[in-house]
Amino acid sequence: MDIQEFIIDNTNINCRVDVFLSKAFEDKSRSYIQKLINEGNVKINDRNKKSNYKLKLNDKVIVEIPQPQKLIVQPENIPIKIVYEDSDLIVVNKPQGLVVHPAPGNYTGTLVNALLYHCDDLSGINGVIRPGIVHRIDKDTSGILVVAKNDNSHMKLAEQLKEHSMKREYIALVEGVIKTEIGTIDTLIGRHLKDRIKMAVVKNGKRAVTHYEVLKRFEKNTLVKCILETGRTHQIRVHMAYIGHALVGDPIYGFKKQKFKLNGQMLHAKKLGFIHPSTGKYIEFESELPNYYIDVLNKLSSC
Numbered sequence: 268m269d270i271q272e273f274i275i276d277n278t279n280i281n282c283r284v285d286v287f288l289s290k291a292f293e294d295k296s297r298s299y300i301q302k303l304i305n306e307g308n309v310k311i312n313d314r315n316k317k318s319n320y321k322l323k324l325n326d327k328v329i330v331e332i333p334q335p336q337k338l339i340v341q342p343e344n345i346p347i348k349i350v351y352e353d354s355d356l357i358v359v360n361k362p363q364g365l366v367v368h369p370a371p372g373n374y375t376g377t378l379v380n381a382l383l384y385h386c387d388d389l390s391g392i393n394g395v396i397r398p399g400i401v402h403r404i405d406k407d408t409s410g411i412l413v414v415a416k417n418d419n420s421h422m423k424l425a426e427q428l429k430e431h432s433m434k435r436e437y438i439a440l441v442e443g444v445i446k447t448e449i450g451t452i453d454t455l456i457g458r459h460l461k462d463r464i465k466m467a468v469v470k471n472g473k474r475a476v477t478h479y480e481v482l483k484r485f486e487k488n489t490l491v492k493c494i495l496e497t498g499r500t501h502q503i504r505v506h507m508a509y510i511g512h513a514l515v516g517d518p519i520y521g522f523k524k525q526k527f528k529l530n531g532q533m534l535h536a537k538k539l540g541f542i543h544p545s546t547g548k549y550i551e552f553e554s555e556l557p558n559y560y561i562d563v564l565n566k567l568s569s570c
Contacts, residue, residue: 407531
């Protein structure tokens with residue numbers, strides 16, 4: 268238990284206690300501070316107060332920060348398709364419906380659990396719940412991703428992502444007919460201003476660039492190839508919805524009424540290419556479209 272004590276001086280009179288503590292503990296979020304207050308870990312003059320309490324001169328604030336619980340992610344015998352593996356990395360063809368890594372409240376049934384069962388030498392750069400994870404694809408997006416087996420390969424792969432030199436090519440089925448053959452969507456993407464679950468094109472977001480090319484047009488849909496220049500959360504899903512062509516089956520950014528019985532968006536990470544962290548040679552991997560995806564395309568072709 269870490270205990271911190273503060274005596275309020277003239278500079279912090281009338282400041283909310285949660286705001287004051289958020290500034291005092293720069294590595295803690297305001298929501299975390301409010302949780303401490305609500306759970307009785309913050310006392311002002313030996314009494315519990317609410318988060319909106321306005322501090323007074325000479326108030327004594329005592330904060331008790333509990334020791335973090337040790338997280339243990341257990342190996343699980345979950346079948347995974349390994350496309351390539353060596354002493355530095357693993358390339359996996361992730362199926363739709365499989366979450367990449369554990370998150371608070373959900374520490375089982377993920378790709379990481381499966382990888383820990385397969386091998387015990389994943390990189391530790393991303394901590395306990397994301398060992399080896401260099402980049403992610405959404406739960407309901409299928410396809411290729413690379414996992415690092417040691418810290419050196421992790422850093423070199425992450426650097427390629429940062430420099431936008433890693434090749435990432437996706438196949439997406441979208442609503443509506445795209446008229447242009449090729450295009451580039453260059454916007455800023457950040458958290459949605461009203462719905463915090465969603466991402467959106469916003470003024471204060473981070474730059475996101477997606478290049479697309481039409482592969483096939485159907486009566487009311489278009490099959491496109493999307494190449495990521497950047498890798499923001501939900502980037503392709505947000506960008507295609509932004510230009511009026513949401514992904515078929517997308518439960519967040521797509522149409523409410525779906526013509527097919529799908530478990531998520533029609534998005535497949537088809538191709539991944541990068542410089543191998545040890546050999547320095549360019550390698551590239553490709554995965555075929557899953558059966559459910561091919562079935563939908565066949566139905567559209569027969570219409």
